Amino acid sequence: MAAEKLSIVKAINASLRTALETDPKVLIMGEDVGKLGGVFRVTDGLQKDFGEDRVIDTPLAESGIVGTAIGLALRGYRPVVEIQFDGFVFPAYDQIVTQLAKMHARALGKIKLPVVIRIPYGGAIGAVEHHSESPEALFAHVPGLKCVSPSNAADAYWMLQQAIQSDDPVIFFEPKRRYHDRSEVDTEAIPGPLHAARTARPGTDLTLAAYGPMVKTCLEAAAAAEEEGKSLEVLDLRSMSPIDFDAIQASVEKTRRLVIVHEAPVFLGTGSEIAARITERCFYHLEAPVLRVGGYHAPYPPSRLEDEYLPGLDRVLDAVDRALAY
Amino acid sequence: MTVDSTAARKPRRSSSKRAGKPAASPGQPELVQLLTPEGVRVEHPDYSIDLTPEELRGLYRDMVLTRRFDAEATTLQRQGELGLWASLLGQEAAQIGSGRATRPDDYVFPTYREHGVAWCRGVDPTNLLGMFRGVNHGGWDPNENNFHLYTIVIGSQALHATGYAMGVAKDGADSAVIAYFGDGASSQGDVAEAFTFSAVYNAPVVFFCQNNQWAISEPTERQTRVPLYQRAQGYGFPGVRVDGNDVLAVLAVTKAALERARTGQGPMLIEAFTYRMGAHTTSDDPTKYRRDEEREQWEAKDPILRLRAYLESEGNADETFFAGLETEADALAKRVRDAVRSMPDPDNMAIFENIYADGHALVDEERAQFAAYQASFAEESN
Ligand SMILES: Cc1ncc(C[n+]2csc(CCOP(=O)(O)OP(=O)(O)O)c2C)c(N)n1
Numbered sequence: 001m002a003a004e005k006l007s008i009v010k011a012i013n014a015s016l017r018t019a020l021e022t023d024p025k026v027l028i029m030g031e032d033v034g035k036l037g038g039v040f041r042v043t044d045g046l047q048k049d050f051g052e053d054r055v056i057d058t059p060l061a062e063s064g065i066v067g068t069a070i071g072l073a074l075r076g077y078r079p080v081v082e083i084q085f086d087g088f089v090f091p092a093y094d095q096i097v098t099q100l101a102k103m104h105a106r107a108l109g110k111i112k113l114p115v116v117i118r119i120p121y122g123g124a125i126g127a128v129e130h131h132s133e134s135p136e137a138l139f140a141h142v143p144g145l146k147c148v149s150p151s152n153a154a155d156a157y158w159m160l161q162q163a164i165q166s167d168d169p170v171i172f173f174e175p176k177r178r179y180h181d182r183s184e185v186d187t188e189a190i191p192g193p194l195h196a197a198r199t200a201r202p203g204t205d206l207t208l209a210a211y212g213p214m215v216k217t218c219l220e221a222a223a224a225a226e227e228e229g230k231s232l233e234v235l236d237l238r239s240m241s242p243i244d245f246d247a248i249q250a251s252v253e254k255t256r257r258l259v260i261v262h263e264a265p266v267f268l269g270t271g272s273e274i275a276a277r278i279t280e281r282c283f284y285h286l287e288a289p290v291l292r293v294g295g296y297h298a299p300y301p302p303s304r305l306e307d308e309y310l311p312g313l314d315r316v317l318d319a320v321d322r323a324l325a326y
Numbered sequence: 327m328t329v330d331s332t333a334a335r336k337p338r339r340s341s342s343k344r345a346g347k348p349a350a351s352p353g354q355p356e357l358v359q360l361l362t363p364e365g366v367r368v369e370h371p372d373y374s375i376d377l378t379p380e381e382l383r384g385l386y387r388d389m390v391l392t393r394r395f396d397a398e399a400t401t402l403q404r405q406g407e408l409g410l411w412a413s414l415l416g417q418e419a420a421q422i423g424s425g426r427a428t429r430p431d432d433y434v435f436p437t438y439r440e441h442g443v444a445w446c447r448g449v450d451p452t453n454l455l456g457m458f459r460g461v462n463h464g465g466w467d468p469n470e471n472n473f474h475l476y477t478i479v480i481g482s483q484a485l486h487a488t489g490y491a492m493g494v495a496k497d498g499a500d501s502a503v504i505a506y507f508g509d510g511a512s513s514q515g516d517v518a519e520a521f522t523f524s525a526v527y528n529a530p531v532v533f534f535c536q537n538n539q540w541a542i543s544e545p546t547e548r549q550t551r552v553p554l555y556q557r558a559q560g561y562g563f564p565g566v567r568v569d570g571n572d573v574l575a576v577l578a579v580t581k582a583a584l585e586r587a588r589t590g591q592g593p594m595l596i597e598a599f600t601y602r603m604g605a606h607t608t609s610d611d612p613t614k615y616r617r618d619e620e621r622e623q624w625e626a627k628d629p630i631l632r633l634r635a636y637l638e639s640e641g642n643a644d645e646t647f648f649a650g651l652e653t654e655a656d657a658l659a660k661r662v663r664d665a666v667r668s669m670p671d672p673d674n675m676a677i678f679e680n681i682y683a684d685g686h687a688l689v690d691e692e693r694a695q696f697a698a699y700q701a702s703f704a705e706e707s708n
Binding site for chain 1: 409410438456457458459460461462463478479480481510511513514515516541542543544548549609610611614615671672674676677678681686688689692696699703
């Protein structure tokens with residue numbers, strides 16, 4: 001298989017299939033991942049082809065899923081677990097934060113925890129409570145975990161391969177509102193490093209930094225700004241832990257302005273860390289304060305209000321205007 | 327509605343050796359049953375019930391109206407008026423029987439599917455739809471009918487119910503608490519912890535597990551290798567399996583369990599053995615994992631047809647009653663339809679409402695920024 005247009009769902013499915021084929025230690029675990037193929041059909045057909053021993057329908061217990069994945073990893077397996085929706089990861093939060101994140105350090109580096117936790121995250125799908133959240137900062141804050149989020153099908157395919165091959169625990173945030181967006185995937189390409197940012201669109205007047213679902217929004221904003229004669233650079237960060245600060249710095253040294261966009265609440269979010277570091281690193285290059293666009297300090301609202309809550313084109317462009325006005 | 331039950335004594339764990347029981351289906355642990363699938367009244371040594379014709383008709387009415395409400399909500403979802411709906415089709419007896427067993431001062435902790443229980447508690451059914459339409463996260467004041475908000479995170483409410491029951495006991499009140507959850511939820515740590523706490527503190531809580539055989543695509547065997555009601559024994563309180571499609575049995579067993587709790591005898595687990603006739607929710611496609619024949623087998627045990635057969639065979643309800651109920655169901659459906667279609671979207675500023683009881687400076691700041699930003703659009707369009 002070479003280059004092919006795939007949706008993100010299909011790309012993740014293909015990636016899991018490749019991983020199951022190439023490494024007998026890889027296991028898929030989660031609620032409804034078997035016959036149903038997951039509620040988003042990400043694991044569609046995998047149990048049929050690889051059997052119930054490798055694609056494992058688990059009891060309805062997230063702490064159990066992650067806790068047993070830790071045990072399996074200790075025994076040499078590489079579990080890739082699915083959390084059904086962002087809001088349901090919290091029963092497993094204890095296992096992830098107090099155990100998974102710390103065991104490598106506690107064992108003086110002698111044991112490895114190659115566990116991948118896939119979480120469909122983010123809003124704009126008209127769902128009920130607990131199905132639209134962006135908890136990435138809660139994980140990125142924890143030393144010992146790596147957190148990434150692809151924004152397109154090629155990254156979905158390759159970043160998941162790399163996450164599974166990594167000996168560290170990786171929280172793999174899947175932008176569910178973009179699940180059905182299609183783009184080119186070359187399964188024979190040589191991918192860049194998992195934690196490197198990517199310039200999604202070059203520009204000269206201002207840098208928009210985003211990851212996951214907001215990359216597309218930022219690309220749309222950059223296209224709209226172009227019509228007004230503004231040249232925006234869009235950085236797809238791809239990784240929220242570690243963050244590729246060098247790439248952001250290089251971009252900001254060129255454009256001198258930075259706006260960070262994510263769906264999660266702005267307060268103590270990923271953008272806060274980026275703003276602080278870039279201010280330290282680029283103080284004399286900046287023409288405007290680093291601005292953040294994101295969710296409010298409010299619970300994710302009922303779906304009829306999510307368009308107001310989520311950063312859209314208007315809010316991104318508003319921040320761009322404010323930054324350019326300095 | 328008041329329902330008289332003579333089953334206030336302590337229920338014993340069922341033992342298949344005892345004589346005079348209705349036969350259990352082969353390979354199935356015994357079910358408490360008072361009405362066979364054919365609608366024939368049978369007796370059970372531990373649980374009995376004696377209802378007036380009016381009370382029987384009342385239970386029938388509850389089930390019919392609840393089913394109609396549920397069907398209407400499913401239709402409204404198909405028409406795009408609701409984002410999602412979790413149907414209770416097939417679980418009417420489990421919900422009406424248990425809901426009608428509660429007293430007004432009891433407190434109910436539901437999942438997201440307890441529309442029939444909500445009905446019994448006097449919650450206006452239209453209030454249940456706001457959350458599924460996406461205009462709110464709840465839609466009713468839990469203290470008005472002692473019916474807590476729907477809980478989506480599986481199993482969480484079992485602990486809330488237990489804590490509430492611990493409070494009831496501390497207060498010296500004689501009310502009881504009932505927590506609903508599914509067979510899938512029985513795997514959650516929260517449910518296991520609720521069992522532990524309730525037993526240790528002898529909390530007046532009844533755990534009502536509706537085993538509808540499926541947790542989305544996973545059958546009950548993916549959650550447990552022993553019948554769920556038997557779990558209780560390991561925690562030190564009784565568990566019983568009741569025919570969840572038999573409203574009389576569910577009523578009798580739940581009354582007994584609540585009475586037990588009220589009289590200081592601690593928690594009890596009821597496993598209502600029933601079936602989810604529809605999809606898990608309107609987003610689900612059961613053809614991926616389930617055979618049609620299974621549903622057909624359970625249709626023969628339909629809780630509503632069963633009670634109807636009994637009512638008719640005893641001459642306790644006539645055509646006028648059934649026709650009148652049909653009219654009432656039509657009216658309810660129309661009321662629900664109209665209410666949903668005219669349900670206003672929330673005001674934008676609702677995003678910032680009720681986040682803290684005491685207020686919060688950051689919320690105030692963001693609210694003001696949001697208002698100014700919204701106003702800037704109004705200016706532009708002027
Ligand atoms: C903690 C958590 N994990 C996963 C889900 C997603 N989910 C919603 S309902 C459901 C199945 C529930 O099955 P069961 O407990 O048997 O109740 P039923 O819906 O069948 O009444 C799942 C997995 C959830 N809501 N909460």
